[in-house]
Amino acid sequence: MTATLVPAAPTASAATLEHPLAAQEPAPAEDASTSDPTEEITTEIEERVPEGFAEMVAEAGPYMGLLLGAGVSAVFAVVLTLVTSTVLTQIFRRRPRVQRTIRRTRLPLFFLILFGGSALSVRFAVSSIYWWQGPLYVALIIATIVSLAWWALRVVKIVEAVILSRYTGEGDEAIDDRQGRRVKTQVTLIGRVLAAIIITLAVAAVLLLNESVRGLGAGVLASAGVVSVVAGLAMQSTLSNVFAGIQLAFTDAIRVGDVIIIEGNYGHVEEITLSNVVVKSWDLRRFVYPSAYFVATPFENWTRVGSEILGTVELDVDWRVPLDQLRGRLERLLDSTDLWDGELGIIEVVHATGGYVQAWVTLSARNAGDIWGLRCLVREDLVNYLRAEHPYAVMTHRMMLSNEEALGGQPAPVATGQFGAVDPAEAATGPTSSGEGEEPEFASPEGLFTGSIAAVERSREFEGPGEEAYRERRQRQDEDPE
Structure with missing residues (x-):
């Protein structure tokens, strides 16, 4: 028994000493976790x-x-x-x-x-x-x-x-x-x-x-899932605005310089940041909208693929309005101003009910600033023209009364043929002005976007990103019709 048991102890001890680092193998991992x-x-x-x-x-x-x-x-x-x-x-x-x-x-x-x-x-x-x-x-x-x-x-x-x-x-x-609006937006954001x-x-x-x-x-990595969920809930609005700002910059929905209408506010995009969009209105006010608003809410972009735009002037006139003469006046007026781009300038009767005629003057211009000035110019000039040359064409309200109602129930007078008589020539063409028949001078084109250096600078802000941007957007639409 002794001969068999005595060698066993040194054998186990030798086995233990033969691999002295076996029990210390986890140490390198521990050092790696705490390494500097x-x-x-x-x-x-x-x-x-x-x-x-x-x-x-x-x-x-x-x-x-x-x-x-x-x-x-x-x-x-x-x-x-x-x-x-x-x-x-x-x-x-x-x-x-x-x-x-x-x-x-x-x-x-x-x-x-x-x-x-x-x-x-x-x-x-x-x-x-x-x-x-x-x-x-x-x-x-x-x-x-x-x-x-x-x-x-x-x-x-x-x-x-x-x-x-x-x-x-x-x-x-x-x-x-003409070249840099989109690049400026994306480079600034990046x-x-x-x-x-x-x-x-x-x-x-x-x-x-x-x-x-x-x-x-190690503890932070272990709880990264919980932390990310809590942080996402706490910063949901901020993160949504940040991702929306990146989306706006790289999807080209809007870019710096675009003329837009949002919530009835007319202005141009002045700045696009990670979290908001600054819109400068025509009266120099700034509207700051969160970027997520433009992703989830429809808005008007007047310079998406071009700055050309149409505008209308609505005129409520009498049935006796001389439309041919009014069209001639409009044609001469458009030829005399640089606000018109030479494309479209027409007068159409769109309504003829309710005792008056509604005529629309449809105009075209190069950008939003020009169309505003052109509409104001045409409206003012045609009003002055009708008042001076064709006052009978100004809209009037008519009222018909019977003789008994007009005379308070008394018998009507004997008709003599003279009361209310109208000259046939005047009935055909309408009464003329008391002047010498000369047409009034065209209205001065001074206004919000024209007529002064400040107005011209203000108008340039509403010209849009430029032809290069429009051409790029149109090419993108042709390549990706969806």
Whole structure:
């Protein structure tokens, strides 16, 4: 019994000692879960740092090495900032808008290189035995992350300026309606989305420097489904507006410069953001609508595939109105004004009931501003013309009374043939004015959208996106009839 039991113990012990790491296999997974992501990034950066710089900083000692590393980083930052800024400015020397944006990247690029180099100097020159090494390194890393986010935002602005510079002059007001409205809408929206992503990543990177925050990572991932549902319910309206804004920009339902009518408000689209749409009315008021409103509610887009538009002037006149002479007056008036595009200008009788005649003057113009001014001009001129030349054509209300009702029940007088007699010529053509028969001058075309520099500028806001945009939309409709 003893001979058989004694060897068994050493055999089991040998089996246990033969694999000493078998019980410690989960340890690497535990280390991976608590690993510092900044250490991995720093290690990658350190491998690419020139060996001469690392040795120089390390040999100088903790304090002089830190100052030396910061000084070298500052000099390198100044040189690199000036070189890149000068080169890019020369490349875009014909685009002042891009040059202004490039100059704004100098400061964030300088701080990015300065703080990044200083952080590496702390790693190379300062030993971990110094209590201030850890906090200083973390502070420099945070400053580097903030500078990187700042510089990335400026780079996004540079790209945006380069794209928009094809369609703009010195300022935002010089946008070429014929080419750049849609591009401006989409580029601006994409820039804001990228800015939100950059800021979110920067905040997340700063928070991950805290070990307690990294420890919460597994718990956050485990409860991501619940958190997403709660966040979705709490931010439902905000998220719907954001996605609606993206949909508006890329489906081309509206774009900056489109003339629209929404809830009875007439204006043009001034700005499209992630969450709302700003509509500028003709009286300079601004209406701010949530982006989701345009996705779910019908609205009128007067410049969807073109700015040409028709307008009508309604005239209620007497049955004796001389329509041929009225048409001749309209034709001469349209030939004398630049508001008319030469396409359509007609008079039609649409109603002849209720004791009067309703005539519609249908007109065409190049854009909404011109049609407004043309309608006002035609309405005023035809009213003056009828009043001066054909006063009998002005609408009147007739009332027929019997003789007994008119005389209070007394017998009617004997008819002599003279009471109420009308000249046959006057009955055929209507009475003429008391003047010499000259037609009045055309009404002055001064109004809301015409007649002054301010009015012309106001009219340009209602010209729509331009011919290039209309041609692009028509091609898209032909390619995709659905």
